[in-house]
Amino acid sequence: MPKIIEMPKLSDTMTEGTLAKWTVKEGDKVTTGQTLADVETDKATMEMPCFFEGTLHKILVKAGEKAPLNAPLAIVLEEGEEVPANLDEIIANAQAAAAPAPKAEKPAAGAKKTVSAPGPRLPTAPQPNRRAAASNARVKASPLARKIADEKGVDLSTLEGTGPGGRIVRADVEAAPKGGAVRGGAPATPAIRPTYGPEDERVPTSSMRNIIAERLLASKTQIPHFYLQMEVDAGPLMEFRANLNASNEKSGGNKYTVNDFILKAVIRAAQAQPAINAAWDGDAIVKFKSVGLSVAIAIDDGLVTPVIKGAEKKTLLEISQSVKDLAGKAKNKKLSPDDFAGGTITVSNLGAYGIDQFSAIINPPQAAIIAIGSIRNAPVVNDKGQIVVGQRMWVGLSGDHRVVDGAVAATFLAEMRKFIESPALMLV
Structure with a gap:
């Protein structure tokens, strides 16, 4: 009996997928677990594994084409199996069964x-x-x-x-x-369209x-955003990190990034001010017991936000290793639906791009997103009233005012500043 490769559900909100490319061709032998194709979902491009062994007899959906969930993508025949006379009927029945739910x-x-x-x-x-x-x-x-x-x-x-x-x-x-x-x-709502000429490219x-555009539009039009900014002294953090990395380099230990410490500071601040770790649910507020840290990672197609689950239970080393693992999976298109599940608060760091400060758009249904700017040298006044060179960084928070009040957000940022300016406290 022919085996049908169907469009799998590769993300929790996926309703259709785009067959980005096939990594096999008709006539190839395939095995269980082998990557057959790259599928573009609403969150990322992911590898589609094979669930059968045999020969890829026929490809039904070409590269670049879209298909709804469970739609037949290809036909696999077992070794030595003859092509059934009613194969077209089998395919047609499978396509009819996979018709989109709204229809x-x-x-x-x-x-x-x-x-x-x-x-x-x-x-x-x-x-x-x-x-x-x-x-x-x-x-x-x-x-x-x-x-x-x-x-x-x-x-x-x-x-x-x-x-x-x-x-x-x-x-x-x-x-x-x-x-x-x-x-x-x-x-x-009138649509705003650009005017373009024959030499311009419409991609x-x-x-x-499309999903990013839709979610961000929904976030800005449906969530009442408010924004707070706070300048922090990044000097102690930079010195602490340099000493830790110098020690680890001698012993072959982990090399920490500034972002590792920022993420740890966000986690500790969320524990100190748990009202920030929440979401709006129509006529109620959901208060999360655990911190699911969504980390914004830039890839070619846009921005993905995989999640470090149970972040409050992880050490600084585990946070650093988790981020490296998620970033590697994102760049190699190996993120799974589970990697996106369970986020409760998001961190977006544009410091590496030279951005001093910015206001981020909330990642729904979360109630807050933290915006991290670059660390820069700046003239500051020390305790003795002298103007000296210091290292400063802007930390911003965008909050859902239905869930988070200004005082709560301000307290959260104050907690973040405490941990950034006294980084040893993060390890206690």
Whole structure:
């Protein structure tokens, strides 16, 4: 019996994937665990393993094409197996079974009262909603936007998308009246498009970049941000790090980066001010018992935020090793869905790029993100009133004001400054 390689769920929020490239070709022998292809998800490009042994008989989805979850990507035949006469029928059935969920749910949204709906969230819909469901299938929109539109009875064809390339995103649907905008009237949110000429290049965005755009738009439009900045004395940290690394170099120990200490300071500050380690949940606030430290890592396609889980239990050495491991996996496209799960607070460090200070956008559904700037020499006044050369660094916090109050955030930053200016305390 032919084995079907299907589009796997490589991230917790993935609804479709882009087949970035095949690492095998038709006719190749394949084994269990072997990497077959690179798949671009909403979070990163990941390797897709093989779950069968045999020969790759036929590739169904070419490099660069998208496919929904569980869609058939390729056919594997066992050693010595003949190609069945009904292979095309097997493939067609598999493709039909993998049809996107929104399309499968639409008939239920417009069903008559005598037909059972899938659940309480899909009540019997009036006639306009059936027309909306039919037209929604032809509109460029994110899977989440389609789902919300189906539930609200919004006709996507009446909306103007504010996402990349005019794509309709969640915020557009939530801002629309039930049934959508009136045809011929003003759009719910006008799209802003660039004007470009024949010599300009229009590059289609990747799935990951589209999701980044959608999440950041949702963050800035749905989360009430506030921003705090604090200047800290980085001299003690730089001296402490230099001495520690010099000692470790002689013994062949770990070499620590400035970011390792920053991450440890964030963890200790979150333990001291646990109200920062929380998230908004509609009509409640979730207070996390453990610190899931999301570390922003730049890759070619954008920014990924893998998580150091149970960070409060890790030593400085374990934090340093975890970051190196996650950064290596990110650059080699080996991050797994589990690497992204469980984040409760994010750190974004642009100091290595020469940025002194900046305000970061919150990584939803978290309530805070910490922005770290560069360490620079600056004239400062010492305890004796003398102007001397010091080392200064700006630390910023962007907070969700539904969860975090200004005083709480200020206390958190004060705790961070304490650990940065007295780095030995991090090891206690």
